[in-house]
Amino acid sequence: MTAFILRRLMALPLVLLALSLAIVGLLQTLSPAERAAAFVTNENQLRNLEAIIREKGLDQPFHVQYWNWLREVLRGNLGFSKASNQPVFETIAERFPATVELTLFSLFPILGFGIWLGTRAGLNKDRFIDQFTRVFTVITNNIPTFVLGIILLVIFYGLLGLAPGPGQVSPENQVNLIINPIPRVTGMLSIDALLAGNWAVFWDVLHHMFLPVITLSTVITAGMIKVMRSSLIEVLSQDYVRTARAKGLPERTVNLKHARRNALIPVATIGGFVVLGLLSGALFTETIFAWPGIGSWGAETATRFDVPGLLGFALLSGILTVLANLAVDIIYALIDPRVRFD
Amino acid sequence: MSAVSAAPSAVQREGFWNSRVMRRFRRNRLAVFGFFLVCMFLLVALFAPLLAPPPPVGNNCLRDVGAATTAEAITPTSSSFWRLMFAAPASCYQIARINFSQIPSPPLKPIQTEVGEVRPLFGTSSGYDVWYGIVWGTRTALKLAVTVVFFQLLIGITLGAVSGYFGGWIDNLIQRLIDVIFAFPSLILVIVITSLLGKSLSYIILAFVLVGWAGYARIMRGEVLKTRALEFVDGARALGASDWRIIFRHVIPNSLTAITVIAVLDLGAIPLTAAALSFLGIGLPPGYTDWGQLISFARAWIQGTAENRLEYWYVSFFPAITIILFGLGWNLLGDALRDALDPRER
Numbered sequence: 263m264t265a266f267i268l269r270r271l272m273a274l275p276l277v278l279l280a281l282s283l284a285i286v287g288l289l290q291t292l293s294p295a296e297r298a299a300a301f302v303t304n305e306n307q308l309r310n311l312e313a314i315i316r317e318k319g320l321d322q323p324f325h326v327q328y329w330n331w332l333r334e335v336l337r338g339n340l341g342f343s344k345a346s347n348q349p350v351f352e353t354i355a356e357r358f359p360a361t362v363e364l365t366l367f368s369l370f371p372i373l374g375f376g377i378w379l380g381t382r383a384g385l386n387k388d389r390f391i392d393q394f395t396r397v398f399t400v401i402t403n404n405i406p407t408f409v410l411g412i413i414l415l416v417i418f419y420g421l422l423g424l425a426p427g428p429g430q431v432s433p434e435n436q437v438n439l440i441i442n443p444i445p446r447v448t449g450m451l452s453i454d455a456l457l458a459g460n461w462a463v464f465w466d467v468l469h470h471m472f473l474p475v476i477t478l479s480t481v482i483t484a485g486m487i488k489v490m491r492s493s494l495i496e497v498l499s500q501d502y503v504r505t506a507r508a509k510g511l512p513e514r515t516v517n518l519k520h521a522r523r524n525a526l527i528p529v530a531t532i533g534g535f536v537v538l539g540l541l542s543g544a545l546f547t548e549t550i551f552a553w554p555g556i557g558s559w560g561a562e563t564a565t566r567f568d569v570p571g572l573l574g575f576a577l578l579s580g581i582l583t584v585l586a587n588l589a590v591d592i593i594y595a596l597i598d599p600r601v602r603f604d
Numbered sequence: 605m606s607a608v609s610a611a612p613s614a615v616q617r618e619g620f621w622n623s624r625v626m627r628r629f630r631r632n633r634l635a636v637f638g639f640f641l642v643c644m645f646l647l648v649a650l651f652a653p654l655l656a657p658p659p660p661v662g663n664n665c666l667r668d669v670g671a672a673t674t675a676e677a678i679t680p681t682s683s684s685f686w687r688l689m690f691a692a693p694a695s696c697y698q699i700a701r702i703n704f705s706q707i708p709s710p711p712l713k714p715i716q717t718e719v720g721e722v723r724p725l726f727g728t729s730s731g732y733d734v735w736y737g738i739v740w741g742t743r744t745a746l747k748l749a750v751t752v753v754f755f756q757l758l759i760g761i762t763l764g765a766v767s768g769y770f771g772g773w774i775d776n777l778i779q780r781l782i783d784v785i786f787a788f789p790s791l792i793l794v795i796v797i798t799s800l801l802g803k804s805l806s807y808i809i810l811a812f813v814l815v816g817w818a819g820y821a822r823i824m825r826g827e828v829l830k831t832r833a834l835e836f837v838d839g840a841r842a843l844g845a846s847d848w849r850i851i852f853r854h855v856i857p858n859s860l861t862a863i864t865v866i867a868v869l870d871l872g873a874i875p876l877t878a879a880a881l882s883f884l885g886i887g888l889p890p891g892y893t894d895w896g897q898l899i900s901f902a903r904a905w906i907q908g909t910a911e912n913r914l915e916y917w918y919v920s921f922f923p924a925i926t927i928i929l930f931g932l933g934w935n936l937l938g939d940a941l942r943d944a945l946d947p948r949e950r
Contacts, residue, residue, distance in 0.1 A: 277787040288800050400634070404931040406876050408883045409924045412902055416920055420906045421913050542791040549884060550903070560792070564799035565885040572796055579792045 380490025638936025760820025872934020
């Protein structure tokens with residue numbers, strides 16, 4: 263198992279190398295002046311494009327440029343992001359916790375509601391709750407994240423006035439946080455506020471998080487319900503479930519202990535998709551709700567031709583994806599005794 | 605797999621409409637609804653020039669098809685009508701901009717322009733005619749979907765079949781390439797490629813194709829590995845057929861079932877991803893007829909006025925409902941197709 267994990271982790275640098283090669287290669291289709299535009303932050307530099315081209319070696323051959331870039335990255339310098347107006351590495355360090363926060367809170371509806379409703383539907387196949395669930399998943403599965411975000415905003419912010427404004431905290435708490443900063447232990451504002459005992463900020467962040475979490479989790483919850491339902495229906499027709507019933511075990515024990523536990527195995531395998539979905543969804547959710555995570559930053563790097571930022575964002579998502587898939591394989595082996603790694 | 609190879613003869617005997625697959629498909633009411641929705645969108649795309657005729661003011665479509673008036677452009681006897689139908693110039697894919705007013709104008713409210721009064725059916729946002737954007741946006745969506753899926757299938761099926769059939773180093777090479785593509789969320793790869801290349805429909809198509817063929821190739825490879833082991837392939841080889849003949853005439857046609865379902869689902873998903881990108885401001889140039897842009901206009905008009913909190917409902921409602929129905933239609937169709945083609949479900 264350790265050998266398997268190490269082998270998978272060894273593939274990670276290769277994958278990142280391939281991606282960065284592809285991106286730097288893609289950049290070669292642009293002229294040096296166009297590439298220099300990525301580094302322009304003020305008017306003076308615009309008049310002096312030649313200097314930027316020379317300084318950054320943008321007119322050098324491809325392999326030289328790539329080597330220059332790689333050397334800097336290995337030194338821990340990912341470049342300067344125009345979109346966030348600070349170095350890429352610091353941007354990621356500062357913004358990543360907010361995305362993790364949103365993702366963590368999204369896991370509650372995905373796992374809780376998804377598994378619960380999927381189980382109810384699977385146990386009551388073709389009865390009312392199953393039909394209701396089917397309609398619910400068909401509808402929620404087909405609303406793209408960015409459309410759902412807008413719809414929720416129109417209803418809860420525009421019409422009902424229940425939702426707070428954009429961002430992570432309201433302006434007054436933002437000011438409070440500057441005057442009385444709380445120690446940033448995890449970087450996640452809600453959890454840090456909780457640790458510091460600052461209830462006002464904690465509730466404020468939860469309030470701000472409500473719509474983004476629903477937006478981010480809805481599509482994935484629908485997928486979760488579907489997988490849970492079909493997996494449970496399949497398990498319920500297995501011999502050992504019949505045996506358990508024949509032994510005279512109570513219906514509840516059979517359903518929850520024998521059937522649901524085994525039905526959860528395929529659910530764990532879609533965990534990788536969940537992480538990917540959350541990562542992609544964060545781009546839209548964070549942009550719509552002005553959530554200060556890496557999603558909104560990533561979207562901005564793309565619209566503002568912030569090449570170092572975009573590269574950093576892409577590399578980060580590559581690392582996360584590989585790690586998520588690895589985690590899924592490990593979990594799979596832990597919960598299903600039939601799976602063995604050689 | 606035996607069910608798949610038996611299907612052609614069953615179709616010949618009973619006719620397509622009464623084949624097992626079609627009977628199962630028709631029984632599924634949701635599938636029929638999905639099929640209806642998809643047909644509706646196809647018709648809207650086809651008859652876009654009649655549903656949202658090129659306006660006298662707002663874009664240069666009328667000039668570029670060589671018509672003097674809107675009425676002339678949609679007369680079936682004129683040459684401009686046929687150009688609009690099958691070879692619409694690029695300017696027709698610019699959302700008609702009625703004025704430069706920032707404030708949205710509600711559906712059917714008359715607006716004064718230099719050529720007289722117009723009443724946009726779905727209102728305007730940022731001065732753009734929403735109805736025109738939705739109707740011609742359907743064309744953009746389907747054009748994009750069909751082109752992308754065609755090229756993805758072409759590359760994916762060929763490389764997947766080659767990979768599975770020959771094995772060895774070529775298989776290894778293709779599979780490692782796929783591993784790299786799979787190591788990233790496809791949405792993020794598409795974003796990286798389009799934002800580096802610039803804003804244009806052809807760059808979006810390129811980005812989707814570069815990222816999307818890998819999924820087809822992997823499924824195809826698995827199917828080919830299964831199919832290759834069947835007797836009829838040995839039979840073909842015994843009769844002296846070449847490798848390429850076996851791949852294209854025997855292995856690929858018998859491995860297409862799984863691919864078909866994914867392709868149908870992709871036809872619905874790709875335009876939505878493109879719309880999502882253009883919502884962020886990546887991909888298509890500003891003013892291009894595309895649903896994502898219409899939604900992004902709506903971001904500024906979430907809040908109504910104090911008297912009417914839903915004052916600007918139409919700005920987000922029409923594009924949103926279009927996008928949802930489009931996704932719903934293709935998804936229902938794809939799911940139903942999967943169920944109908946699944947040989948295990950009898």
